[in-house]
Amino acid sequence: MSNATVQISITLRDYLRADRLPTTWCAGCGLGIIMNAIVQAVAYRRLDMDKVSMVSGIGCTGRMSGYVDCNTVHTTHGRAPAFATGIKLARPEMTVITVMGDGDAMSIGGNHLVHAMRRNIGMVAIVVNNNVYGLTGGQSSPTTPVGGVSTTTTAGSFERPMDLEALARTAGAPFFARATVNHTASLTMSIEKALTVDGFALVEVISNCHVIYGRMNGMPEASDMIAAMDGDTWRTNPALLKRADQSIRVTAAGVETAQELRRREGVSQDERSGRGVIWTSSGSIDLSHRYQREMTARQHDEVAT
Amino acid sequence: MPERLLLTGNHAAAYGAMLSRVEVISAYPITPQTMIVELLSELTASGELPAKFITVESEHSAMAACVGASAAGARAYTATSGQGLALMHEMLHWAVGARLPIVLTNVSRAMAPGWSIWSDQTDILSQRDVGWMMLFAESVQEAQDFVIWMYRVAEQVYLPGMVGMDAFILSHTAEPLIVHDRDRVDAYLPPFEPLYDLDPADPRAYGGLVNRDHYFELRYKVYEAMERAGRLLAEAGEEFADALGRRYAPVEGYMLDDAEYVVMSAGAMTSNVRQAVKDARERGMKVGLLRLVALRPFPFAEVRRLLAGRHKVAVLDRNLSPGHSGIFAQEIRSALSGMPDAPPVYGYVMGIGGRDVRVETVTETLDDLVRRDEPDLALYVGVKGLPIGPVRAFEQIPVPVKVEVAR
Ligand SMILES: Cc1ncc(C[n+]2csc(CCOP(=O)(O)OP(=O)(O)O)c2C)c(N)n1
Ligand code: SF4
Ligand SMILES: [Mg+2]
Numbered sequence: 135m136s137n138a139t140v141q142i143s144i145t146l147r148d149y150l151r152a153d154r155l156p157t158t159w160c161a162g163c164g165l166g167i168i169m170n171a172i173v174q175a176v177a178y179r180r181l182d183m184d185k186v187s188m189v190s191g192i193g194c195t196g197r198m199s200g201y202v203d204c205n206t207v208h209t210t211h212g213r214a215p216a217f218a219t220g221i222k223l224a225r226p227e228m229t230v231i232t233v234m235g236d237g238d239a240m241s242i243g244g245n246h247l248v249h250a251m252r253r254n255i256g257m258v259a260i261v262v263n264n265n266v267y268g269l270t271g272g273q274s275s276p277t278t279p280v281g282g283v284s285t286t287t288t289a290g291s292f293e294r295p296m297d298l299e300a301l302a303r304t305a306g307a308p309f310f311a312r313a314t315v316n317h318t319a320s321l322t323m324s325i326e327k328a329l330t331v332d333g334f335a336l337v338e339v340i341s342n343c344h345v346i347y348g349r350m351n352g353m354p355e356a357s358d359m360i361a362a363m364d365g366d367t368w369r370t371n372p373a374l375l376k377r378a379d380q381s382i383r384v385t386a387a388g389v390e391t392a393q394e395l396r397r398r399e400g401v402s403q404d405e406r407s408g409r410g411v412i413w414t415s416s417g418s419i420d421l422s423h424r425y426q427r428e429m430t431a432r433q434h435d436e437v438a439t
Numbered sequence: 440m441p442e443r444l445l446l447t448g449n450h451a452a453a454y455g456a457m458l459s460r461v462e463v464i465s466a467y468p469i470t471p472q473t474m475i476v477e478l479l480s481e482l483t484a485s486g487e488l489p490a491k492f493i494t495v496e497s498e499h500s501a502m503a504a505c506v507g508a509s510a511a512g513a514r515a516y517t518a519t520s521g522q523g524l525a526l527m528h529e530m531l532h533w534a535v536g537a538r539l540p541i542v543l544t545n546v547s548r549a550m551a552p553g554w555s556i557w558s559d560q561t562d563i564l565s566q567r568d569v570g571w572m573m574l575f576a577e578s579v580q581e582a583q584d585f586v587i588w589m590y591r592v593a594e595q596v597y598l599p600g601m602v603g604m605d606a607f608i609l610s611h612t613a614e615p616l617i618v619h620d621r622d623r624v625d626a627y628l629p630p631f632e633p634l635y636d637l638d639p640a641d642p643r644a645y646g647g648l649v650n651r652d653h654y655f656e657l658r659y660k661v662y663e664a665m666e667r668a669g670r671l672l673a674e675a676g677e678e679f680a681d682a683l684g685r686r687y688a689p690v691e692g693y694m695l696d697d698a699e700y701v702v703m704s705a706g707a708m709t710s711n712v713r714q715a716v717k718d719a720r721e722r723g724m725k726v727g728l729l730r731l732v733a734l735r736p737f738p739f740a741e742v743r744r745l746l747a748g749r750h751k752v753a754v755l756d757r758n759l760s761p762g763h764s765g766i767f768a769q770e771i772r773s774a775l776s777g778m779p780d781a782p783p784v785y786g787y788v789m790g791i792g793g794r795d796v797r798v799e800t801v802t803e804t805l806d807d808l809v810r811r812d813e814p815d816l817a818l819y820v821g822v823k824g825l826p827i828g829p830v831r832a833f834e835q836i837p838v839p840v841k842v843e844v845a846r
Binding site for chain 1: 469470481492
């Protein structure tokens with residue numbers, strides 16, 4: 135493909151249930167950006183919405199299936215991949231997109247996610263990682279960083295956060311992309327790429343829950359959390375890297391190549407590391423003794439190092 | 440010294456766990472229970488409650504961790520609601536079979552789908568036959584006290600117990616709460632003495648295979664323990680008065696003396712029922728209230744004694760077993776069965792999925808009870824556009840009955 139690009143205009147109204155809007159999401163929540171990116175990716179792939187099924191779990195993220203105008207199922211907390219497996223078996227021709235929160239996908243539904251990856255069931259699984267259980271009001275999740283304050287880790291979390299990329303690799307998912315709501319073009323492109331995968335494609339989206347997680351951790355504005363994300367995100371985004379020479383579409387600003395985009399965003403091939411890799415450094419530490427009242431800030435530091 | 444605080448039902452439950460000096464708390468958040476877990480997290484982090492607290496990856500794991508903790512000799516507590524209790528189901532059975540006196544608070548909410556976080560007792564009543572003791576709190580004070588009362592009995596019979604509390608109406612409503620003096624609670628609730636301990640010096644195996652030659656006997660011991668629990672629950676409720684100044688009983692009566700009509704209710708909506716009964720008395724209706732506090736063990740003798748010879752009984756159910764009737768109504772009917780002077784039982788189903796049960800709702804129901812000639816399994820109150828009545832009043836579908844004739 136050359137650098138020539140076809141510009142498509144889409145009207146969100148054609149893809150969303152206008153009567154369900156506005157969403158229940160807080161102003162500035164990354165979920166709106168993600169929903170937008172999914173819809174754009176579907177539009178770019180020219181998929182017929184009647185042949186797309188969105189399966190969501192429970193959480194702020196889970197609400198998405200209420201707004202997107204395709205075949206939607208709002209399932210139970212954590213079980214979206216299992217429901218989606220059934221849908222894919224019954225209707226293999228359907229494009230199945232599952233949407234889950236970090237709690238949904240990695241705590242209560244971890245098992246289902248692992249086995250959907252292992253079986254390589256054809257679906258695009260989008261995991262919105264906002265470091266917290268958003269809907270229930272801010273309890274620690276499997277991705278809450280060490281030291282992260284939540285309503286159930288008032289003195290800071292001391293558990294090791296989960297690295298979804300490593301999990302995907304181990305469980306055998308053929309495709310993994312990590313994107314952020316701060317890089318919307320590459321986010322859309324990751325999803326678009328995931329939609330071309332014949333098998334299981336996992337897209338982790340680092341998102342902001344400034345209203346709950348941010349407020350408890352000194353990032354009360356959406357922009358604070360997005361900025362923090364930018365410096366702290368380990369992006370292994372094959373979609374972005376492989377399509378270096380191919381053009382991508384950026385709706386408002388015109389056309390930009392991925393290479394240009396990467397240059398502009400200051401992201402190099404050998405990525406900064408950051409969140410999500412803590413556990414690899416120190417092997418296994420038995421943390422059971424840490425669940426105690428004497429927990430202090432100093433102890434968190436010990437675990438973190 | 441006891442303290443008087445203004446707290447919600449959820450926070451009271453957390454205080455109940457703290458006063459009971461629980462040692463391990465393992466839970467997963469779910470609306471409307473989350474505040475219990477959050478307060479316990481704070482209390483453990485600040486050191487006020489010297490317990491170990493963990494938020495695990497699901498309710499199934501929460502109960503599994505409680506099972507492990509209790510088997511290792513710790514007093515274990517959790518709290519959940521609706522979907523979470525359903526997910527725990529397998530482990531609830533385990534706690535019974537392993538004879539572990541775990542206590543949990545369930546904030547009753549409607550089951551999905553349609554997703555709803557509002558009040559509905561179908562969640563807890565679906566666990567009726569698992570073998571847990573079950574208490575239904577009506578007030579913030581009881582949300583705290585029943586946890587203590589439950590541990591006291593659970594640890595005597597080595598059976599687990601759950602305290603039911605209604606979503607929002609109780610869980611999120613603030614009322615004055617007397618937080619008991621810790622020493623007095625300690626005197627009432629001695630430290631947990633496990634039946635079997637996971638003790639390295641005396642190794643044992645848990646959860647082995649049991650064949651047909653032993654399983655029945657193991658279960659028989661559970662049945663026997665549950666029967667014993669009936670008496671102990673009543674005794675411990677009395678002793679609660681001596682130790683902590685409040686008397687509790689498996690059944691509570693209100694204005695029952697000369698009542699011709701009795702209305703039965705459980706949980707937080709009972710407060711509105713009590714008001715409606717009082718109002719009806721003022722209008723000259725001879726009506727009283729029977730509040731079921733304990734569903735398991737079921738207080739047969741008390742219920743039979745209090746209902747014998749009444750003109751009509753209305754049972755108010757915020758739940759339903761489809762294909763049958765409200766679950767409390769089933770329980771009351773079965774308790775009265777075979778009693779010569781048993782009153783007819785009118786089952787009323789209301790408040791499903793958090794629809795308001797107001798004082799007026801109960802008043803309308805009482806009027807219907809007086810007017811209605813024939814008792815019915817399930818009469819629906821408050822379905823949009825429908826008057827109080829059974830389903831079949833609106834759909835006259837003849838039910839084919841197949842009769843097997845012995846040859
Ligand atoms: C079995 C069960 N347990 C608990 C809950 C309560 N619950 C709803 S959403 C949620 C966590 C949501 O966190 P996450 O998956 O990260 O999604 P977010 O809201 O952050 O998008 C929990 C614990 C539930 N609905 N079902
Ligand atoms: S609570 Fe957090 S995740 Fe949920 S809508 Fe608000 S900002 Fe978004
Ligand atoms: Mg989340």
